[in-house]
Amino acid sequence: MASNGELTILRLTIAFAAAALLAGGAEAQCLHSCGDVDIPYPFGIGSGDDCALFPGYKIDCNNNRPFYLDVEALSISLQLGQMGVMTPISSSCYNTTAKNMDSTMWGFNLSGTPFMLSDSNKFTVIGCQSLAYISDPMSNYTSGCASSCPGATVVSATNGTCSGIGCCQTTIPKGLEYYKVSFEESMNTSGIYNTTPCSYAVLMDYSNFTLLNSYLASPLKFNTTYGGRAPVMFDWAIWDARDCVEAQKNHTSYACKSDHSVCLNYSSGAELSAYMCNCSKGYQGNPYLQGSNGCRDINECEHPESYSCYGECRNKDGGFDCSCHAGTRGNASIPGGCQKNFLTPKAQVAIGVVAFILSILFGFLGWEVIRHKRSIKRQALLRQNDEFFQQHGGQLLLEMMKVEGNAGFTLYDRQEIETATNNFNKTHIIGEGGRELFTGQC
Missing domain, CATH: 2.10.25 (Laminin)
Incomplete structure (x- = not known):
């Protein structure tokens, strides 16, 4: 009779409240590393609420190994907004004594936590007669894939190619909070238990998976290589506001504290639902902290x-x-x-x-050329005036003035003459001769 084991991460309710003091009035001692794993704020280790941004971001440190509830944490990335954890591999093996399939199927629930399953994970099935499912009952999501080993094709499969021969993979949508594995009972290894009695299925980080031919020849090798656990990625964000615009309205609760931080909208699906913080370009560090503990200038010359x-x-x-x-x-x-x-x-x-x-020289020469041209133009104008003076009796007038002694004359401009002659009206002509016309004043 099949035995089912399920690792369920209990639903957390994130309390967005102010940090409280421990009993007796002393603040908890907060740690931000466990073993070789850094636990950067907004995450933290410690019993006080002020060790982490919110209670849902607390990490436990047991025997120098960090755990988020019952799963071991491998890494936390502030820039990517991800946490890597180790999750058990589900299995379905033929029991030669009971003449049936023994299945161990794992799953966990991230509802109410700041985490979701990352779409960088792939549901991976290893086996020669296997059909496994991944489901989220809360969202009515179900998917799966089948793998088989027709004839001797398994031995000729290429390393790294997971195409349905001894191995299959399928993607998951962004925003899943629940993960549960199940096997199709009708597709089992009862007929091939002498060579491949077991099939395995797990949701795991695609970048950490490499298919080896040895897994296809012996699926048990896959399970032992990973020690019965496989790495999976959780996405995380700050969930006290739907987006950056809403978050920035409340400076007290706004999580991006560094002066050199930027806010990024986070989408768990089709709509915005949260936000996360990054350091500005040219800076590195923790955007959730202020001052020297926050985002610092990168000395690019040293890298x-x-x-x-x-x-x-x-x-x-x-x-x-x-x-x-x-x-x-x-x-x-x-x-x-x-x-x-x-x-x-x-x-x-x-x-x-x-x-x-x-x-400077060319500028001076240019100025001199301009001055010379102006001088030539002025001299030409003076010559023209002298010619007009001679042509219109100017010299004769001067001679007459010398004879008369103190005789003088008045020069009128064109506007004054036009006014005096009523715009050269013909009724005012008093005589003409040669090229000259004499008019009388009105």
Whole structure:
């Protein structure tokens, strides 16, 4: 008779309340590492509520191993908003004594916690006569896949190819909170128990899975390689607001505390539902903390493996400058991007001085040309005026003035003449001769 074991993570209700003091008025001692695993805030270890942002972010440390309830935590990423944990591998094996299938099926419930199952996980089944399901009864979600080993094809399967021959995989949607495994009883190993009596199924982080031919020849090898547990990724976020706009309205509860932090909207499905914090570009650290414990400037010049600079690197707040060394020019951010200058620094200075002097000289010459043109134009105008003076009796007038002694005359402009003659009206003509016309005043 099949035995069913289920590891269920109890539903938590996240209490978004202020941190309380321990009995006796002393604050709990908060730890942020357990064994070799860092536990950065907003997570924390300790009995006081102030050790973590909210109670749902508390981690237990048992024998230098961190646990989130009953699953061991492997890592916590602030930047990605993920936590890696180890979960048991479900199995279904033929019992030769009872002549039936013995199945051990695991599952857990993340409802009410700050976690969800990451869609970077894949439901993975290893076996030669297997059909397994992954389901979430609360969302009516069910999926699964089947694997088989027709003839000798199992021995010719390529490492890393999980295509249904001895191994199958299927993706899961974003936002699942419940995970439970089950096996199809009608598709079992009763007919092949001499070679492959067991099948295995688990939801696991796809990046941590590598299919080996040895798993196909002996599925038990898969289970023993991982020690009966496989890594799975949880997504996490800050759930006290639906998005960054709503969160930033309350400065007290807003979780992005660092001066160099940015807020990112988090979607658990089709709609926004929470937010998370990251350090601004050029900074690293903890965006959930203030001051020196928060986001700090990255000295990119100390990490050439991540920030390419093949010239002279100068760090600055939030970034860096990369320039070619003295005597070279070009693009210092790519290999071979800086080329040697053919001119020495002294020659470059000399060229600059000469260019400056020439610019002043050309400017002066240009100004002199303009002045010369204006002088020529003025002289031409004076000659024209003299010609008009001679043509219209100017010289004769001067001679008459010399004879008369103190005789004088008045010059009128065109506007005054037009007014006096009623705009050169013909009724005011008193005589004409040659090219001259004489009019009388109104």
